[in-house]
Amino acid sequence: MDLSPIWLTLKLAAITTLILLLIGLPLAWWLSKKRSLVKIIIEAIITMPLVLPPSVLGFYLLLAFSPQHGLGHWLQQTFNVQFVFSFKGLVLASIIYSMPFMISPVKSAFQQLPASLSQASYTLGKTPWQTFWHVLLPNIKPSLLTATVLTFAHTLGEFGVVLMIGGNIPGVTRVASIAVYDSVEQRDYAAANNYSLILFAITFVMVLSVFIYNKYQAKSPLE
């Protein structure tokens, strides 16, 4: 059995989760503060992948990053970067597709923290960044863990959007979910079953671990 789709899927999920942690945390923090029309619009855009068919998102990403058109053409000409049918494209699509799974729980957790926590830290002379790092972030740990695992698990299961932008290139864009589909098309049910079982086992263990962690985690009075 060719295990490369599994490794590729895990690599994609790990990179996507890491990047989403880096950009998602500050973005969720910013969104959790005072609401404005701009923030509402940005939040709506971030949430779109939850309700949009993945193929629609994939189709527009394909158009946007196609080397023949606008942005994709400019990226190809200026930086010699091509997102379509490449692993980079999968990462980009996964970041967009999984973003609500990272942002939403983290933003809600920040919003549930009383404003007086930040205010207390400010009176001690701490900057917003010190307050974020020492006070806010440690107090949303369970939500952050849930968001991280959900993002990782969701990326493992992506199909439509990665198929549209990445196609089915072995070793490059052929992730596990596509390998399952491909195996079924070729009537290789044994291979499809193997890929499916591995995906099922990985995601089940991850989700179960989070449930167990959150159950036994000594809850803070704020959560």
Place this chain on the structure above:
Amino acid sequence: MIAVNIEKKLKAYNGLQVLRIKKDFLPGGITRITGPSGAGKTTFLKMIAGFITPDSGIIKTNSITWFEGAQKINLSPQQRRVGFVFQDYALFPNMTVKQHLEYATNDTKWITRLLNIGGLETFADHRPGHLSGGQQQRLAIMRALAIKPKLLLMDEPFSALDLKMKSALIADLQILFTELGVTALIVSHNPQELDGVSGDELEIE
């Protein structure tokens, strides 16, 4: 001296009401702030600390202007560095009692003394979730004092303390206030709460 002359529109159940406060607070003095619920006592403290911006007016301490609407001067809470005891304590759930004080100051002798005054030495390694209401309230007071503020704003700071603990703590605080030259504004809904403490009074209606 802290000179305050500010105005702020507040939303009330019967429409908008205007909170107007004009008062000079003498340095080293204790002022008890009283008034009915919803009158704006907490808002007043938060305007002085810099969490809420008044609509107009001026807040000045000695020669430094903290807020002046007309000149668009508005110092941040970090620049004002007032000690603030929040009504909900605002303790950090992730930090132990000692870590709260260490987050505020590096002065270990001062931390030891505050732990002693607050009666919190034996709970130094406990997180707020494992403290009683009274212990949490004392920690909130000690954390506010950890930065050795010149101005201390306290919002219902003794509500969770029993009579004996309250009297002992107030006596200790008065010594500390004198030592640090603290000007204290204390919101209290209970007129008898600060009996025995000599000072001024401000009624917000």
